[in-house]
Amino acid sequence: MYATKLNPSHIEILSHTEQCVVCGDAADGFHYGVRSCRGCNAFFRRAVTFNMSFTCRRGGRCPVDKNARCACRACRLAKCYAVGMDKKAVQPKREVHTSNGSFDQNDPDYDLRLGGTRTSPSYELSSDMTSPGSAFTPLNINLARFTPAIPPSPPSDSSLIVRQVYDFMEQKRRRRAMLCGSLEEILSEQEMTLRHPATSEDFTTIFQAQMVLMFEWVEKLPEFRMLCDHNDKTKLLRAFALKYMLLDNVYHTYELGFRDRLVLVNNNYIVPGVPINFKGSDVVDENQMRDIMFGEPMRALINELVLPIGSQNMLYGEIMTIRRIMFWNPGNVQLSEMAKALSAEACNVAMKELQQYLISEGVDDIEARIKFILLLLPSFTTHHKTMYEIVRLIPSFGKMSDWNQFMDDVLSGV
């Protein structure tokens, strides 16, 4: 190979000339660490980005010079490496850049064009219409005044907690739609009523929907968006997933007014002491499942979460704060320094906002209220383990891949 024959000092000398050290053509600067020509530059980049590999048909000693460089790609690439071209200097793919297509252009007037006609000019047009639609003119006027944003968004400069309260109502609507089995059900505007005793399948169903909602929620957290490390994000989310599910279901139970059972967000329910028959269900160990879902763990969960919350008039903003605090306190999870700093800061902000929120809601005795909320947190951590024990026994729950890793991270928060 060339690499064994080329002395590094030779490359250095060669590099000081104006010649490509790969093929001897006129060089055009340094590329990937060595002085080289445009052709060899592009050739090396393509070979690396597309992860190409070639085989020489003539024993790997083909000459690589200005004229013959295209004769054997294997030897050309080998020489690129031999003279020291650095594979690591090839960067990850960038954005594609097409000349056509009006949606991805850098046209500085693009925003202007969109924003320039912002007072819904379409309706002004319809007034000078002489079309058959004239019979609908009154309707037309009404429509023009119509503001379709329902329910109204909060002012965009409001604090995160206010936006989260708004988003939570939105999430509940969406959750309901996702858990409906049919169009008819979505359309029927009334709240679904209590349905059946819950089975193990319900956990799979609601978790699937809640994962999506959790993801949408978490993406709206400013501090989460500031995380750079993908690992941090994954770990935080895994550790949080079952806590999110627990809080959501507990609060749903509270909202429906039940205190003796856990009503899942799809309105199927679990009453401790009233086990269902798991026949035909997809569970690893029926007895164990019965012990957890209908025995002491569930009874304790209801006593320590559903009852306390039920005894207070919990506000949406308080629930959202509990979510935030739980998310940013993943337990025994290894995070980067940056993530640690961000989560500490996020908790801080969440608590400050809670205080402001309680003041603005006119709550008396704010200190006691905050203490109450903080005291709930350990209970969530404890009973989150009950969730874990349940889903662990549902094989179909493991359809969500990386099951083992997921469970490890879930556990780290237990």
Add this chain to the structure above:
Amino acid sequence: MYATKLNPSHIEILSHTEQCVVCGDAADGFHYGVRSCRGCNAFFRRAVTFNMSFTCRRGGRCPVDKNARCACRACRLAKCYAVGMDKKAVQPKREVHTSNGSFDQNDPDYDLRLGGTRTSPSYELSSDMTSPGSAFTPLNINLARFTPAIPPSPPSDSSLIVRQVYDFMEQKRRRRAMLCGSLEEILSEQEMTLRHPATSEDFTTIFQAQMVLMFEWVEKLPEFRMLCDHNDKTKLLRAFALKYMLLDNVYHTYELGFRDRLVLVNNNYIVPGVPINFKGSDVVDENQMRDIMFGEPMRALINELVLPIGSQNMLYGEIMTIRRIMFWNPGNVQLSEMAKALSAEACNVAMKELQQYLISEGVDDIEARIKFILLLLPSFTTHHKTMYEIVRLIPSFGKMSDWNQFMDDVLSGV
């Protein structure tokens, strides 16, 4: 704002994290108000000085880290703003450095430059802050200013079509999340790639997700909210459901660049002439299913929808208009008088807005464009029948209750 009460020690921790808060690379000091690396510094400066604006091709959630920061400029710039980089801290153009020392007096910024030494105006803000840790004051301010809505919402007074374009990007994100099987998949921000040949189960899966999204979409139509009669709503929605599904899947195929197949929104695909084995699948009549899914009907669907749309550069606004027109033209459905009037009006408005939209997008030959779109409509009606024939053969599709009534209404539009 609340953020002004941030505990300084946390900010200090954050600031001593020697990472760029945009991409996580090694930071090099504060730039435009946040700790950032050289690259993000230069990138932000260029973007602001040249007044660039980008549009993400993937819905505005691309990862922005050390390795991927160049992959999507829209998301990189969005994150720059998100973490608080201050546009106003970018100074006006300085004198251009030329070798002969002269500069261009025709430069529009020439007067401005002579006008005075306006040095970093953003720091005027920090002057009235008497807090400790003055070096970290900018970060403090920026957290307070943080607006988590990314991509930014359109102005609330914009026309329906503009809002729908924004919502569509949001819907695509949500659709993706709903079709992901695991947290990991949702988190991996890259676009899913082509997966397997589609089976009948895929139709059940994607329809379930699309029903929810369709419902959310339709609820944002002002005219739909004005409907009083519940029957009208149900009929319109039933007649529309499969058309919505068809359009969405056809457009998804177009966006991925395929012309020889239908790529479903979960990225499983159907190639005419390349049938799969339905063994073990839940189909009424395997042969009939094969004939439809891989035979002439699918081939015709691709020829008459995927190819024409593929031949044009279809804009989001155009797709949204097709949706609206299809929704308000349910075919042979008995509606109340009010609903008839509303749907006529809704079509009217949709067409007017389309015209305005095409003007604002700078499309040439708008008449031809509109004609093209209108000519697509009958094809959608025709091939919507293909969808019907397929789902009719999938018993599990009928889990959505009121199956017979649903199918009747679906058929009325065929």
Add this chain to the structure above:
DNA sequence: TAGTCTCGGTCAAAGGTCGG
């Protein structure tokens, strides 16, 4: 005065494009 910090500008070297 010397040191430091963050501006803007510069240009070698990345990446992408597209006719041959």
Add this chain to the structure above:
DNA sequence: ACCGACCTTTGACCGAGACT
């Protein structure tokens, strides 16, 4: 289908000016 001339974007580096 590959090549490579050509173009755009990136980011390491530098000097300027303000502040300490």
